[in-house]
Amino acid sequence: MSTERPGGQVQLSVDGRTATLTIDRPDARNALNLSMWRAIPPLVAEVEAASDVVALVIRGAGDEAFAAGADIADLHAALDDPTAAREYIDAISSAESSIARCRRVTVARISGYCIGGGLEIAMACDLRFASETSVFATPPTSLGVAYSVNSTRRLIELVGIGAARDLLFTARRIDATTAHSYGLVNRVMPEAELDEAVAEYSRQLTHQSQYAIRLTKLIIDQSLDRPDETAALEQLRVDSFSGADLREGIAAFGERRRPSFHSSWLS
Template structure:
């Protein structure tokens, strides 16, 4: 695994750290290459219920892809095809984890960093955070999948503005556009993020993950229940968590969900 990716575990919460603070956590091809295996491992770990993605320190989530590698790794279309495949695989790996994912965003969330953050389910940022998608500044073309994530969050017209301008968007405006979900003072972001992650770990995990599936299907264009979504909903009534949820409500106590 790349030395620039760290995995930390604290109870049911795992944190993946982009660990290049000396370069504002710029993402190297090795980091992109290693992220799918890391996310697969955390997804398979029954002790993990929530995954937090963050940058090292408080200056940057990630300042983008490591441009110092471009001459070597993206110097022509053939090399770029390989590089872009690793980027897409990393973003898809984050997006497809069955468990909730939260991007904790300090400071810069630019380019490739924005791509990883948008692949997460939820984005919490500090009040000085800056968001930008910058292919228009580099003569590049953003992928369809990544572009769709911008559209899903901000809408078509605003997505065009974001992609065409490449401008940095201040935290408050990013919140208004739907790019961030919550803003916190710099010194409170970490506490707020992990408190929310801890809250999710106390909920019925079957319900949490099924909710993620349902939203993904809606975003993909499904508007009516089919056999798969109906079966998913109905199967919840056979879970021990459903029985515990009812028991705890009747007994007027907090539930103790155990499914993982």
């Protein structure tokens, strides 16, 4: 039996031993606004409170997009407002951290666009299953901002330092085959096979020791020795919301043109 609880425009359903968190805003390619980012941690907490659940699947509504990033309107609202910028950064960080620290196995079910903030969510998951139609990108530099230390580190862990630099510096898009060759996704398959592949993986988990899975997740985290973002570096990201580059990046995005940045070097 399935139960559903809304969390803004993020929906949680539990069916048997698998929970599904759906990013539900298909009219905007599932771009996440501030209320949606804030809805994620309490929904993940509900999953952790359900003792029978062994897996959390995260997906986008429909097949056009997993999530096409953060809502540009929220970036615009935080322009020249350090308090709003920090609230925005904190909301994204809390959402990602809740997924990364979830005691259940987390699987991103990716179809279509997986861009920016959407990719941050996918990278916070333990595994990523993608359809052949999927498209990936890390666009912050095209907007005049940057990923957090946590998201950048996850990208490096998945694809290596060289590929991470390439993707972050250029903000270029890559297809599912390239993403798989880089290690960004674990499996790629036809769209028609994606749901069954995710369901079968969840079924496999029911035969394993859940204690041992949780212990293994903790050991992996400790083995990677993952540092937190320093306060100074976080402040630089907050400061970027008061820079001319973000204003130009947002304008270029809305006008569908290449941005023309004229900022000074970061000292």
